[in-house]
Amino acid sequence: MKILLKQGLVHDVELGEIKVQDLLMEDGKIKKIADTINDAETVVYDVKGKHVYPGMVEAHCHMGLHEAAIQFEGNDTNESSDPIMPHVRGIDGINPMDEAIQDARAAGITTVCAGPGSADVIGGTFCAYKTYGNCIDEMLIKDPVAMKCAFGENPKRVFQEKGIKTRMNVAALLRKTLLEAKQYAQKKDAAYDMKLAAMQAVIEKQIPLKIHAHRADDICTAIRIAKEFDVKATLDHCTEGHLIVDQVVKSGFPAICGPSMSARSKYELKHKSFETAGILAEQGVLVAITTDSPVIPQEYLPYCAALCMKHGMREADALRAITINPAKIIALDDRIGSLKEGKDGDVVVCDGSIFDLQTHVLYTFINGELVYEKKRA
CATH class of the missing domain: 3.20.20.140 (Metal-dependent hydrolases)
Structure with missing residues (x-):
C-alpha cells in the first residue's frame, strides 16, 4: 500500500530544519519526500499545518x-x-x-x-x-x-x-x-x-x-x-x-x-x-x-x-x-531515526510540537502501516 502525507511540516532532525513537504511511503519504506508529490494510486492524508516527525x-x-x-x-x-x-x-x-x-x-x-x-x-x-x-x-x-x-x-x-x-x-x-x-x-x-x-x-x-x-x-x-x-x-x-x-x-x-x-x-x-x-x-x-x-x-x-x-x-x-x-x-x-528516502516508514503526525504537553499524536505509522489513529471527539 502507498500512503501519501500531504503538505505537512516535515522535520529534518539531522539538519534541524522544518519544511512544508509531501511524504510518500511504499512497501514499508519512505519512498519520496518533495515539495509536491502526485500519485493517483495512494491513500492520501491531508496533514497541512501538522507536524511530521520520524518515529x-x-x-x-x-x-x-x-x-x-x-x-x-x-x-x-x-x-x-x-x-x-x-x-x-x-x-x-x-x-x-x-x-x-x-x-x-x-x-x-x-x-x-x-x-x-x-x-x-x-x-x-x-x-x-x-x-x-x-x-x-x-x-x-x-x-x-x-x-x-x-x-x-x-x-x-x-x-x-x-x-x-x-x-x-x-x-x-x-x-x-x-x-x-x-x-x-x-x-x-x-x-x-x-x-x-x-x-x-x-x-x-x-x-x-x-x-x-x-x-x-x-x-x-x-x-x-x-x-x-x-x-x-x-x-x-x-x-x-x-x-x-x-x-x-x-x-x-x-x-x-x-x-x-x-x-x-x-x-x-x-x-x-x-x-x-x-x-x-x-x-x-x-x-x-x-x-x-x-x-x-x-x-x-x-x-x-x-x-x-x-x-x-x-x-x-x-x-x-x-x-x-x-x-x-x-x-x-x-x-x-530520521525522515529520509529509503528508511523505514516510521512516521508520526502531531497537531503541535512533540514537546508540548497539549499536543496530540494524530497518526503513527510503522513500516509504512497505520498503527495508531487518534479517535475523533
Whole structure:
C-alpha cells in the first residue's frame, strides 16, 4: 500500500530544519519526500499545518520485560541467580502483549531497545524492536544490540549475601569475565562455555557493553575497563556525567541520559539533573534520552526531552536525542531515526510540537502501516 502525507511540516532532525513537504511511503519504506508529490494510486492524508516527525527511538528501557499493571508474574527484568549472566537474552523475556507497548506507539515511539536490568554485574543482551505486532520475533529488528553490565549500588545490594561487598569486586568480576572471554577466543579447542561464548560479540566489537553507571567514579571505572579491554561501550544513565564532562568527552562513548523525571530514590542519584543531557550534548557527546521504562512510562519520552530543554538543552539537540541519536547508538540509523528516502516508514503526525504537553499524536505509522489513529471527539 502507498500512503501519501500531504503538505505537512516535515522535520529534518539531522539538519534541524522544518519544511512544508509531501511524504510518500511504499512497501514499508519512505519512498519520496518533495515539495509536491502526485500519485493517483495512494491513500492520501491531508496533514497541512501538522507536524511530521520520524518515529521516536528509545535506546534503553525494559518495556515488555517489566510489564505494566502486574507484579512478579510479569517482571522478567533481572535474572539475579548469579552476578554473571551474559548468556541471558532480553528477547526471551519480552511480552509483546504488554499494554505499555500500545501506549508507546500511541505516543509516537516506534522503536525501543530493551533488555535486562541492572541487578547483575553482567546481565545479558538487549534487542531492538518495533512497537507493533503480536510476536516479538516479527517485531524484532536487531538482536543482540548490546551486552548489559552494571556498576554501583545495584549489584552490591542484590548480591550482598553472595559475596559482592564492594565496588572493587564488581569491577573485578567484570574484568575477570572479559579476560576469560579473550582467552576463550584464543583457545580453539576449548570446551564450549555458554557464558564466554556470549561475550565474544563484545570482545570482537560487534556490540558494545551497555554500562549502567550513575556516580562519577562509576562512570570513570566503566571508561577505564572498556579502554583496558578495548571494547565498545555506552554510558547508560550517566547521571553525574555533567560533573566529569571532560572525561566523558575524551572517552568518545555515547551517553544515554536519564531517567530524570523521578525521585532521587538512592544515594547515587543525589546529583540527578535535567541539565546533564544538554551539557554533554553542548560538548559534542552523542546523547540520547531514556525513560528507563517502566521507571518513567515510555510514552513520556518527549516530555523528558522537553524538561531537558527547560533546563538548557537546545531544541534541536533534544529532538535528536529521541530520534536519530539513539538510532545511531544502537547502530540502526540506516533504517530509523530520521525522515529520509529509503528508511523505514516510521512516521508520526502531531497537531503541535512533540514537546508540548497539549499536543496530540494524530497518526503513527510503522513500516509504512497505520498503527495508531487518534479517535475523533
